[in-house]
Amino acid sequence: MTQETTPVTDTAEPLVSIKDLEIGFQTGNGFVQAVKGVSFDIFPGETVAIVGESGSGKSTTATGIIDLLPSNGRITGGQVVFGGKDLTKASKQEIVRIRGREIGYVPQDPMSNLNPVWSVGFQVREAVLANNMAKNKKDADKRAIEVLQEAGLADAERRMKQFPHQFSGGMRQRVLIGIGLAADPKLLIADEPTSALDVTVQRVILDHLESLTREKNTALLLITHDLGLAAERASKVIVMYQGKIVEAGPSLDLLQNPQHPYTKRLIAAAPSLASQRLKSSKVSAVEAPQGDEIDLAAASAHRHEVVEQADHAGTPAIEVKDLTKVFSIRRGSFRSEPFTAVDKVNFQVPRGTTMALVGESGSGKSTVAKMVLGLETATEGEILIGGKDATALNREEMLAHRRRMQPVFQDPYGSLDPMRSIGSIIQEPLDVHKIGDRKERENRVNEVIDEVALPRTVLSRYPNELSGGQRQRIAIARALALKPDVVILDEAVSALDVLVQAQILQLLADLQEELGLTYLFITHDLAVVRVVADDVAVMERGKIVEHGKVEEIFSNAQTEYTQKLLDAIPGANIPLGA
């Protein structure tokens, strides 16, 4: 049903040949087909990336290859030919022999993929022994240390006896890569191997993975949601959409010359690529989008024009002076020591503009957001909202203060009370502030649900019936209900798929233009900053290390740290202006 993707122009045999693969899941609503006839080849030593949004079937395809599907998943058709054998028909023992030994696997989330009750050494040794890479325990130990050293774990010998919880996320991912490569497999499947990590760590790990697989001539199947990352790392990129391959080809070619409308949409919506295009100031690299397609770069350019005309004089919407937060961290049972999460932070956000606060996890950016929102008390410093100090308010003033400033949080699944209907969630701020009568509140709810472009029918529904992007619209609607001046967006788009993310970013830009909102945009993603913000402050370990106009920082970063963050944007080095 699909065309041959690889012409037989060479005598080289593919290492894995996937033909018309079909996989489905038994769910509460019946049998759902997740992969609908996927075909592609991986040649020895080649790196192939599958790109797609959640639900595209990319991870299912990867886990289906070595039969690691969840218990309700099943291969319903097609072949996975590996070493002349069809793995979909292989016996349990044959699969067990191939796993680890011939095909290694690196999972997504380093926090949950190591067994917390066994030492790291035990878990690596287990992989070594299972694949007959050592004759006895002593040899296995030696090999395990080797594996960890190769994976870039300094001090591997001592680390062997430690437990997963004593490792950082990056370290654990190195261990998992080590386990995946422990038996020198011919193919390594890496399922979003770095999405749970900070960008700078992400880059280091991917570099390392690349050099390891090149050294050993291991083929790599990389699963990712990030088109930029895929193009940067793989020689061939496969784009999947709703269980099917929509486009596949050499990475650069695919990125510079996308053919399928879906691929075009993806490229237009990817912040990393959009910021790349903005940088080369050639916004029209991709044809102008039509219909509901969103070109982030174009949208951003338009937004900048609008904001340029905004009133920059007068009192800033948010002004933060010497803001400091000191937590006391418990060390052992009886001691605690002070930990400065936010250290003398200063910034101003002019009315009607967007300021981004960027940093990696633990940089203190979210603590700043919480203090501005009054959810955390400041240890020192001032927070002026519209010129009024917000650090020393009584109950009534606080209520008035909250009315002018509303948050949207990261997790679209966690930020809405699952027990409440959408209507009551959006109406809650109006109820709390006792605004208007019942009729007026209902009208306002209808107004904001229109503003975030959702049908009014969702008002009687519950959050679990909506997608992540729709929930985030609800969260925005709730934030807008009180007609605030300032909206604090704490990683508000980080958990969303690219296309949905672009939609929400567009919505935020439209709302800003219409309502003259001021945004404080907290994020770890510099690529997004490039397309949404006017000013940016880069935070590292509680301090603002760099602060300025977005264009200035992106074209001429002053500190090494900012430059490192910029370099870590996946796809940052792909020439797109062609």
Added chain:
Amino acid sequence: MLMYVVRRLLQAVPVVIGTTFLIYFMVFAMPGDPILAMFGDKTPNQATYDALAAQYHLDQPFLVQYGLYMKDLFSGNLGTTFSGQSVGEVLARTFPVTLKLAAMAIALEFSLAVVLGLFAGLRKGKLFDNVTLVIGLVMLSVPIFVLGFLAQYFVAIKWGWASPTVGSDTSISNMWLPAVVLALSLFTTSMRLMRGTVIDTRSRDFVRTAYAKGLPGRRVIPVHVLRNSLIPVVTNSAANFGVLMVGATVTEGIFNVPGVGNTLYQAIIRGEGPTVVSFVTVMVLAYVVINILVDLLYAVLDPRIRYA
């Protein structure tokens, strides 16, 4: 680990003070004459009354009474029973028997819970799962004294497979029936917990990673699923000891096992208030100690605690 032990022991201090105070308070802060109240409808003779008044330091203010009582408690002076024996001596005689019975019951209960729970979890929704669920729920619903009487009537009296009363011969072969009764009354909660944890653990990412390494199921199940599932079951067994103490009191009474439980049982039946209070206090303190031991075992099983 050392810090954990120290912290756990320090946590036990307010609990020991609190529980003894609570028991003492229940008995002596109630309105009316506490000694008369303890005897219910009986009336103690003057000598007994005076002895008790002295033992509980009733002439002192309440907090002083409690302090002196604690001092006695920790110097091993636990008062005397109605028949004039010192509580300490009775304990020394009966405690080993109860310990043995409890050990038998716990060993049986734990094996039943782990084995049945593991297989029920692995065969979720299948016949085995449903059968163990029904048996478990029935066992949970039958009060221990009913279970005891039924076992005594059918197994011992009607079928003659065991002696209906244990008496002075406290060998394993003579005590198996009360041990089985105790185990059956206990195993359901642990079994259900084990089943649930096995189902949950099996779908964990690290189990999938273990399979991806090339490990066969016969290694993944014991090393990664069973091992991890034991942690909550062990933790829960602390709460189970509370049920075991009540169960032991009733079971020892029914089968006439010469243990602590039986002594308490007889004291309750005869309305000997002071003895009841002494033995309940001792049992509660034993329970506190068992809770500490279980928490230490938990730390041994879970490296996240051990190396915190």
Added chain:
Amino acid sequence: MPKPEHYVAPFDENEMAEVDKVKLNEKPSNLWSDAWRSLRRRPLFYVSLVTVLIIVLMALFPTLFTSVSPTDNCQLANSNGGPTEGHPMGFTRQGCDVYARVVWGARTSLAVGLLATAISGVVGVIMGALAGFYGGWVDSVLSRLGDIFFSIPYILAAVVVMSVLADYRSVWTLAFAIGGFAWASLARILRSEILRVKSGDFVMASIATGRTRFSTLVSHVLPNSITPVIVYLTLSLGGAIVAEATLSFLGVGLPTTVMSWGNDISAAQTSLRTAPMTLIWPSIFLTVTVLAFITLGELVRDALDPKARARG
């Protein structure tokens, strides 16, 4: 390695869905309606529900089930007698009708069970909610207090209380003795559930709208933490009924003049060898009642467990 060709799938305009289109099922779905739907599919649910309803009817209107008086007309001539016409379960040692006594006994057992569960429920919810939500010293104080109560097995505590209150034994004192010491487990369960729920962003969002912390606790955190409480209470209702029977059996429960299953089982133990059925009948009623509540609890737990539902 051959150079890969640039492959483009044939494009069908209709296939491309609108990005993030709102798709709604016909029926609104939330936790409770989903749970209810899954419960309705389990036959065991109806069996236990009907059992509970029968027992409740028996407790409220015993005369619907028997016209024989459980206390009057007891004739020693019938002592430990087998079933006869009109007396399907025979007679007790006092010569009273076993069936009538069992029917009338439901009221006491259920009353103690409900009261004790209500008491431990109220105390446990308050303690657990405050400790979990406010944290800090409130948590330290309440959790230590909970530790103390947790360290006294509640039946043993009730034994002491009821021994001291020998002159005041009634359904009320018994319910207080059981419920007053059984709340610590519930408080622990709710506390850890609240710790989980309160870390959700919707709690922060609620406070950011200007709600007070207490109002947030009541209107958002508690409703989302209540499912394990409901499951626990259903299970502990069975436990409280067993506790009443155990205490009555030990002679420190209800006065022997009060009709209850526990008292009847206790009274029958002396006749175990001669008339085992006088002990077995009330035991069966007791066990079936407890079994019905516990099964309901298990089914509700299953129905409310999102993981179990997701796997279908």
